[in-house]
Amino acid sequence: MSTQSSERVVLLVDTDRCIGSGMCEMLEEAIFLIDEDTNIAGVLGDGSLPSERAAVVIDRCPASAISVL
Amino acid sequence: MTAVIESSLNVTDSSLYLDGIPHDRFAALRAQPGIAWHPYGDDDSAGFWAVTRHSDVKEVSKNAEMFSSALGHTNLWDLEADALEARRSLIDTDAPDHTRLRRLISSVFTPKNIRRWGELTRSVVSDVLDDFEASEGGDWVDLVAAPLPIRVILAILGVPVEDADYLVELSNYLVEGTGGEQSLAPDAFGNTTELRLLPFNSPASHAMFEYGARLADLRRAEPQDDMVTMLVQAEADGEKLSASEFRNLFHLLIFAGNETTRTALSHGAVVFADHPEQLLRLRDDRSLLDTATDEVLRWATPILHMRRTATADTELAGTAISAGQKVVMWYASANRDDTVFDDPFRFDIGRGGGNQFSFGGGGPHFCLGAFLARLEISALFDEMASRGLGLQQRGEIVRCPSNFVHGILSVDMEPVR
Numbered sequence: 312m313s314t315q316s317s318e319r320v321v322l323l324v325d326t327d328r329c330i331g332s333g334m335c336e337m338l339e340e341a342i343f344l345i346d347e348d349t350n351i352a353g354v355l356g357d358g359s360l361p362s363e364r365a366a367v368v369i370d371r372c373p374a375s376a377i378s379v380l
Numbered sequence: 381m382t383a384v385i386e387s388s389l390n391v392t393d394s395s396l397y398l399d400g401i402p403h404d405r406f407a408a409l410r411a412q413p414g415i416a417w418h419p420y421g422d423d424d425s426a427g428f429w430a431v432t433r434h435s436d437v438k439e440v441s442k443n444a445e446m447f448s449s450a451l452g453h454t455n456l457w458d459l460e461a462d463a464l465e466a467r468r469s470l471i472d473t474d475a476p477d478h479t480r481l482r483r484l485i486s487s488v489f490t491p492k493n494i495r496r497w498g499e500l501t502r503s504v505v506s507d508v509l510d511d512f513e514a515s516e517g518g519d520w521v522d523l524v525a526a527p528l529p530i531r532v533i534l535a536i537l538g539v540p541v542e543d544a545d546y547l548v549e550l551s552n553y554l555v556e557g558t559g560g561e562q563s564l565a566p567d568a569f570g571n572t573t574e575l576r577l578l579p580f581n582s583p584a585s586h587a588m589f590e591y592g593a594r595l596a597d598l599r600r601a602e603p604q605d606d607m608v609t610m611l612v613q614a615e616a617d618g619e620k621l622s623a624s625e626f627r628n629l630f631h632l633l634i635f636a637g638n639e640t641t642r643t644a645l646s647h648g649a650v651v652f653a654d655h656p657e658q659l660l661r662l663r664d665d666r667s668l669l670d671t672a673t674d675e676v677l678r679w680a681t682p683i684l685h686m687r688r689t690a691t692a693d694t695e696l697a698g699t700a701i702s703a704g705q706k707v708v709m710w711y712a713s714a715n716r717d718d719t720v721f722d723d724p725f726r727f728d729i730g731r732g733g734g735n736q737f738s739f740g741g742g743g744p745h746f747c748l749g750a751f752l753a754r755l756e757i758s759a760l761f762d763e764m765a766s767r768g769l770g771l772q773q774r775g776e777i778v779r780c781p782s783n784f785v786h787g788i789l790s791v792d793m794e795p796v797r
Contacts, residue, residue, distance in 0.1 A: 328475070330482045330483065330744050331482065331486030331487060332489075332490065334491075345490055347487065350483045350484075350486050371742075373742055373746030375743070
């Protein structure tokens with residue numbers, strides 16, 4: 312369990328599904344940003360998060376647009 | 381195997397809601413295995429699957445491909461095809477139309493961009509509470525819960541503040557269309573459209589459309605830094621927003637932007653008046669503001685249900701559902717599900733968990749105004765805590781006879797220190 316929870320995973324945004332709610336940007340502002348022109352979320356940097364935090368943002372995204380690479 | 385619910389567990393009779401949500405009936409429905417079939421109207425096929433458990437509501441809400449918002453209607457009754465088209469808004473669309481419409485305005489409502497309205501919201505909160513205290517109380521809805529959200533959404537849209545009362549009046553007539561008797565004549569406000577083609581079957585929708593069209597003309601002529609300008613510029617683009625989409629979106633933003641938060645602020649006041657110790661707790665520990673906001677939302681459940689329509693044969697909680705059948709998510713029930721909320725009828729501002737469904741159960745139709753509503757609710761109760769202002773209920777709660785909105789029409793409150 313403890314080894315699993317320290318793993319980092321890389322996240323992707325499905326740009327067709329994204330509705331621009333900004334939930335991801337609120338939860339994890341270091342790796343998600345809503346583009347000001349398209350109103351679609353993008354991933355910053357290497358897009359990686361500890362797996363338990365990734366699970367939260369994946370679950371909370373209303374559009375189910377976030378997944379693990 | 382279809383389990384048809386007994387009439388003693390009917391949850392659609394609007395008169396039931398005059399005494400509040402029929403929680404005992406929802407608890408009985410949650411306890412039944414599978415999903416129950418709820419009769420509705422005269423015809424067997426008009427019935428619906430009553431989804432009452434938190435986990436099942438979430439499943440339906442998140443699976444927008446299987447459970448459509450664009451078919452039939454998002455209310456309990458079906459609309460005729462032409463009426464559905466005429467009334468179609470963000471709420472009644474599926475991807476890709478939904479995604480296109482939502483992205484036009486989503487940037488205004490992201491948590492990051494909602495923060496810029498914090499100062500205005502706090503100043504409106506201060507004004508309405510000053511009025512409430514100066515008049516030594518009165519109808520909480522009229523003095524606080526109605527003016528706060530309408531003034532904020534009007535500022536965001538760019539609607540002149542002097543028109544707030546008129547738009548609140550129109551919204552009140554729209555609420556009648558969700559359950560009670562309509563008090564307006566069909567030709568009120570100069571309406572000539574068949575009522576079935578108007579949102580909430582209300583001539584007040586015609587007035588809202590007319591108002592929106594006049595404002596749009598003004599902004600076309602003289603663009604401002606506001607949301608109506610943003611919408612007319614998208615409309616001018618042709619591809620992005622049709623005239624019908626504009627008027628229905630304007631209507632939705634005004635109605636949803638004030639009616640639902642008004643309900644949350646009203647139930648919040650009632651429950652804090654019942655539980656003054658929770659307001660004291662917030663006063664002593666302002667770090668509870670976020671979870672207190674969630675708990676007020678859970679308690680209030682401003683929208684009691686939304687309907688979807690199955691796009692294919694499927695299964696939910698072991699019950700077979702056929703393509704074309706109605707599937708109704710009862711947020712009012714999910715928010716009291718004791719498998720998710722420990723002792724769900726206890727009001728506890730420290731509860732946390734972030735899993736109340738007053739913004740829907742997740743999925744693409746997640747409340748557009750969620751972060752704005754949170755800002756307004758938290759700003760109000762934060763300011764009350766700062767002032768040491770408590771409430772005492774002086775009169776009965778007058779509720780809205782509706783199975784759709786959990787509205788409070790009036791409740792007399794007195795300020796206490």
